[in-house]
Structures are given as C-alpha cells and as structure tokens.
Amino acid sequence: MRMDDDGVGTRPALGRSPAALRRLYATKRRPGSHPVIVHLASDTLLPAWARRVPRVAAQLAERFWPGPLTLILPRTPGVPDEVTGGLETVGVRVPSAPLARALLEAFGDGVAAPSANRFGRVSPTTADDVRRELGADADVVLDGGPCPVGVESTIVDCTTESPAIVRLGGIARERLEECVGSAMPVLDRGEVAAPGTLARHYAPDLELVIVAEAALGSVARDHVAQGRRVGVLAAQPPADLCQEVFVIGTPRDADEYAHALYRHLRDAERRGVEVLLAVPPPEVGIGA
Structure with a gap:
C-alpha cells in the first residue's frame, strides 16, 4: 500500500x-x-x-x-x-x-x-x-x-x-x-542515526550542480560543449542560455521552491537530463 x-x-x-x-x-x-x-x-x-x-x-x-x-x-x-x-x-x-x-x-x-x-x-x-x-x-x-x-x-x-x-x-x-525559545543546532550526518540521514539519500539519477544565477549561462554552455544533455532549474533563466538546454522554471519563494523540487527532479530524469544546474532558493525559512 x-x-x-x-x-x-x-x-x-x-x-x-x-x-x-x-x-x-x-x-x-x-x-x-x-x-x-x-x-x-x-x-x-x-x-x-x-x-x-x-x-x-x-x-x-x-x-x-x-x-x-x-x-x-x-x-x-x-x-x-x-x-x-x-x-x-x-x-x-x-x-x-x-x-x-x-x-x-x-x-x-x-x-x-x-x-x-x-x-x-x-x-x-x-x-x-x-x-x-x-x-x-x-x-x-x-x-x-x-x-x-x-x-x-x-x-x-x-x-x-x-x-x-x-x-x-x-x-x-x-x-x-x-x-x-532557544537556538537549535543542526547535527552533521553521522552524529545520530535517524531516517533519511545517510550520505546518499533522496538522490536523482542525474548529476545535480548548484550554480549562482549569474554563472548559469556559461556553466550550461560548458556542459553542452561536452556533449551532455543539460537541464536548468531556475526562476529566471538568462537570455543567453543556449537552445539545447532544457529549462524548468521555479518560483523564487523558498517554500514554493521546496514544494516543487522533487517533482522537477523526477521530470528532469524522465526527459533524459544528465546534468541539472540548479539556482538555489533564497536562504530564508525552509531555504536557509
């Protein structure tokens, strides 16, 4: 079930x-x-x-x-x-x-x-x-x-x-x-045994690369030049992005970004993306 x-x-x-x-x-x-x-x-x-x-x-x-x-x-x-x-x-x-x-x-x-x-x-x-x-x-x-x-x-x-x-x-x-009412530390992996904390967990069958928005176009071109099928996960893809790149639009809001993330990863897998370049959400709330 x-x-x-x-x-x-x-x-x-x-x-x-x-x-x-x-x-x-x-x-x-x-x-x-x-x-x-x-x-x-x-x-x-x-x-x-x-x-x-x-x-x-x-x-x-x-x-x-x-x-x-x-x-x-x-x-x-x-x-x-x-x-x-x-x-x-x-x-x-x-x-x-x-x-x-x-x-x-x-x-x-x-x-x-x-x-x-x-x-x-x-x-x-x-x-x-x-x-x-x-x-x-x-x-x-x-x-x-x-x-x-x-x-x-x-x-x-x-x-x-x-x-x-x-x-x-x-x-x-x-x-x-x-x-x-107090600070709450985030433990490193391995400090405690708990569900979903192994080094490789919730991982897509593609290479996921975190990229700053300003560098997205050049990094995408480099991967395309290597003959790889490239996907981009970004709220505002750059105008100079080459046509070979598969674009997945994301919201800028961190909560909405998280809500759509796994759906986008699975979509990229189904489309045969080999490397997915992701612009991270704002470092606030769930994105921190």
Whole structure:
C-alpha cells in the first residue's frame, strides 16, 4: 500500500508487525539497520511508543502536529527492532494529510511509513510517481492528490538535554527555535542515526550542480560543449542560455521552491537530463 502524506508519499506497514516491516524493507531495498518513522493519528498514542516525552518535545508537538515534524524519543520496550534499526530511540510524528489521518484513525495504532521510493531515490510526491517507482510492489495506492509540502519532515532529536535538528525538512529551523525559545543546532550526518540521514539519500539519477544565477549561462554552455544533455532549474533563466538546454522554471519563494523540487527532479530524469544546474532558493525559512 502507498498513501499520500503531507510531505511526500509514503509506503506504510503495521508498526508492530515484524513480518509487515520486513516486507516494507524488502520493497524499498532499504538496509535493516536504517530506522523508519512511525506515524500516529494523534499524540494521545505517544505513550505506547515513547517511554518519555520531554517538555520541549511536548511543546513542539503542540505547535507543529499534525504536520511535517518528526520527534526522536526514547522508545518503549514493545517497539520492534525492525522499526528502530536496533536503536533505543524511535521517530514519531502525526501527519496532517486527510487520507493519511483517516487510515491511521481507522487502524488505531502506529504505522511505519517511510517514503514510497526505492532506497536512496528521490521521494515521490504524487500517486503516479509511486506507480512508476514501485510498480507491482505497491499492491494498493491511496491517492489523496499531490503532497502539499513536497519534501520530507524535519526531524528533531529530543533525547538529549537540548533538542537538535537531525534532518532539515518541511518546517524551517527558525520556526522551531521560535517555538522552544532557544537556538537549535543542526547535527552533521553521522552524529545520530535517524531516517533519511545517510550520505546518499533522496538522490536523482542525474548529476545535480548548484550554480549562482549569474554563472548559469556559461556553466550550461560548458556542459553542452561536452556533449551532455543539460537541464536548468531556475526562476529566471538568462537570455543567453543556449537552445539545447532544457529549462524548468521555479518560483523564487523558498517554500514554493521546496514544494516543487522533487517533482522537477523526477521530470528532469524522465526527459533524459544528465546534468541539472540548479539556482538555489533564497536562504530564508525552509531555504536557509
């Protein structure tokens, strides 16, 4: 099964069924040591999954749930190792997408639901993306429309004295810091084991190059001269851009840029782009 979430499309499995979880890992071709996020219908289910909920975690949950925020908390003894990758912590969140909420409420317990893609690939944001990605491995696809956020949830580790961001995502750092009233560091990859934090994750099957807007034309010409199929991801492509370049227009607003990013990456892949030159969004909010 695949369901639409608020961030990206997810591939759910019963959170306490080792057999269902093993099938989930096999479908995604995901390492068993890499934990998955448990989705809940309500924070009232937290005590069944987390043995302790610090005050700061409760603050964040009250402000941002339902929504694209995952909290890492100490797990209860009954949480399967298949969910946590053998760790003593568990990532939990309450999604806002209506279809996901309805499924969770009908089930009445936690559902493990990583993104509905092969491990390491770009996450899907539409039902069609999932059908192309998983094919016959997705028995049922629940289509609630395009995912409204378009990128993964932000993950915050609440197991230490001061909370820290493990993965940037749908909720901007500044909003989290405003909620807790203090600075919140962003941990480097490898400092903590959490979903979606490996060195290669959510990666397209093309070369992605970040380019300043002023240099876009010259960099594109260099790649075209090398015989490569070039794509450009920019709000305002330069007038001197050579005709061989495939252009994908992007909004300047950082939130809208994030919402469309994975859709654009998949579009570029389908069009055979070998190198995608991307002008980054403004470094504010989710783009910081």
